[in-house]
Amino acid sequence: MVDPTPTTTAPPPAPGQAPRRSSRISGKPKSEAAPRRRQKKGGKATSATAASTGGGGSRTSKQGKKRAADAMDADAEGDVDVKEGNEDAVGGEEGVDAKKAKLPPPDEETGKPAEASAEENQSPGPAAQPTQAEGGDGDVTMADSAPVKTTIDIGDTLPSLTVKNEKGEDVETSTLVAEKGVVLFxxxxxxxxxxxxxxxxxxxxxxxxxxxxxxxxxxSADTPTAQSKWQTKKNLPYELLSDQKRVLIGALGAAEGNKTKRSHFVFEQGGKLIDKKMPVKPVDSPRLALEAIKRVKE
Structure with missing residues (x-):
């Protein structure tokens, strides 16, 4: 007997065509977890989950998608490192080595880089050293130092300088010893x-x-006016010499800052020093100077 139920035979699938799924199986494939993407420094994070959903995808610009794709490719290869604020790419291990090579190891004692410690320990250059200046007579003095005090010793000659007398007149010291001996107190x-x-x-x-x-x-370093008044008041029979800048006083070695050391100097005719007393007491100075002259005369 012939079965009354009609039998339908499905046509065989065409070559290269995937078999159709049964209607009992859901047409939506299970979504696989997309790999997490690296967040760029200084940029916004883009997650694979947000890209798969409709809302997240709509808020992502085309430029952001392109940057995210580039970042995923870079992570997959594992050999590219992007510097912050710089578009140049440096190889992974080679880039780290290059960064380390730029900074020298710190000094163990100071904790600073070795180059910085070496610069701090360097001695000052030639400009920091005091310079020397050579005078016309060949004497060498330090340019940065104060002038050296000079003193006059027995046998030296009276310095030739110009001072004022109590009348305000110029007096050349070399003329004082031209014909006579001189006592300067x-x-x-x-x-x-x-x-x-x-x-x-x-x-x-x-x-x-x-x-x-x-x-x-x-x-003394007094003014000629003050000396003249003093001379008149005390009936002093000799001249008074005014050396307000203490030039002659300093040449004799009797200048002490803004003060004058009490002293006396005896020069024979021609200017040779034969006696000096510094310091000396006021009461002893005249007698000691006279005794020095008498010893030379004997």
Missing amino acids: LVPKADTPGCTQQACGFRDIWQEFTALDYDVYCL
Whole structure:
């Protein structure tokens, strides 16, 4: 007997065509977890989950998708590292080595790079060293140092300088010893007790000096006007020399800052120094100077 139920035979699938799935199996394939993408430094994170959903995909610009795809390709290869703020790419291990090579290892003691420590320990250059200047006479002095104080010793000659007398007239020191010997006694300040005692002591025996062919001069840093008043007040018979800048006083070695050391110097005719006392007491100065002259005369 012939079966009354009609039989339908499905046609065989065409070559190369995948078999159709049964209607019982859902047409939607299970989504596989997409690999997480690396977040770019300084950029926005883009997740694979957001890209797979409709809402996230719509808010992502084409430019963002392109950058995300480039980042995924770079992560997959594993040999590209992108610097922050720089488009240049450096190989993975080679880039790290290059960065390390730029920075020298720190110094163990200071914790600073070796190059910085070496620069700090370097000695100052030639510009930091004091320079020397050579004078016209061949003497060498330090340019950065203060001028060296000079002193006059026995046998030296009276310095040739110009000063003022109590009248304000110029006096050349070399002319003072041209014909006679000279006694220069120095006082700190005119018309003060100690200086007056010293000046009056030379006044009282002034004739004894002139008898031995020696002239007496008082030297100080006072003005000629102050010296003239003092001379008149105390009846001083000798000239007073004003050296306000202490040029001659300094050449004799009697300058001490803004002060003058009490002293006296005896020069024979021609300017040779034969005696000096510094410091000296006011009462002793006239007598000691006269005794020095008498010893030379004997």
